[in-house]
Amino acid sequence: MTELQERKPLREGQAHKRAAILTAARTLFVESGVERTSMDAVAARAGVSKRTVYDYYGDKHRLLLGVIEDAGESALTTLRELVDRHLADDAVTTPADLGAATEAFAVALGRVLLRATDYRAAARLIAENEPLLPELVDHPLEQAHDQVLAEALGRLAARGLLDADDPLLAAAHFQALTILRVLNEPPRRRADAAHVERIMTDGARAFLRAYAARGGSSR
The missing domain is CATH 1.10.357.10 (Tetracycline Repressor, domain 2)
Structure with a gap:
């Protein structure tokens, strides 16, 4: 975990948005691979802003772990x-x-x-x-x-x-x-x-x- 990850608290957020982000990330990670999946693509698939994805999960590593x-x-x-x-x-x-x-x-x-x-x-x-x-x-x-x-x-x-x-x-x-x-x-x-x-x-x-x-x- 980087210093930024340790310093920055993550938002709990709304349950339906969190579920949408996880579903979108899971689908894209399986279809395209983690490395080739961008946070922009996850946000678009989930119907939320990229800022929301980062606020909820911080980075792609923690998003993968969240899935x-x-x-x-x-x-x-x-x-x-x-x-x-x-x-x-x-x-x-x-x-x-x-x-x-x-x-x-x-x-x-x-x-x-x-x-x-x-x-x-x-x-x-x-x-x-x-x-x-x-x-x-x-x-x-x-x-x-x-x-x-x-x-x-x-x-x-x-x-x-x-x-x-x-x-x-x-x-x-x-x-x-x-x-x-x-x-x-x-x-x-x-x-x-x-x-x-x-x-x-x-x-x-x-x-x-x-x-x-x-x-x-x-x-």
Whole structure:
């Protein structure tokens, strides 16, 4: 961060203008690349002045970070909703429940999260610009994602359904077997709903084979 970035406070601004700027920037960054996207183009696409874009985000680096963080916040909300829906204590009480619920959670995650335009765009922008984004290392949003899933897995372990002494590690393994596998697929295959569902289901089953408590369901 430059001295100017540190000195200059950013405006919170109006929510609809901020959303328009982020949507415009996300689209242009994906279509043209970050380097080739000008702040003038973002402003024109968003229907605001260039001064407004600078007032809200300061520079293109922080605008890129804003696009990624906005997608991360949305994804975190989705993750919490899906955990509450599929992995709640009253929904998973037996080993058989565990198998069905874990697969349903994984499939829903693939359907809702990995098909979200903002999430897919953010994943691509991170992959293409990671060296320019040191702020993402140990980012609070990434830690929050890990924690939400780890807490759910920890509750299942406490009730004897999972053998997971380290819920954070278990959460990382679940994501590696499901979400990250999909993100590593070519775009054409990520757009194939049946293919994504197979990956998420297979990943959930592999996770259970490793982590289901002895005598539990590994399906």
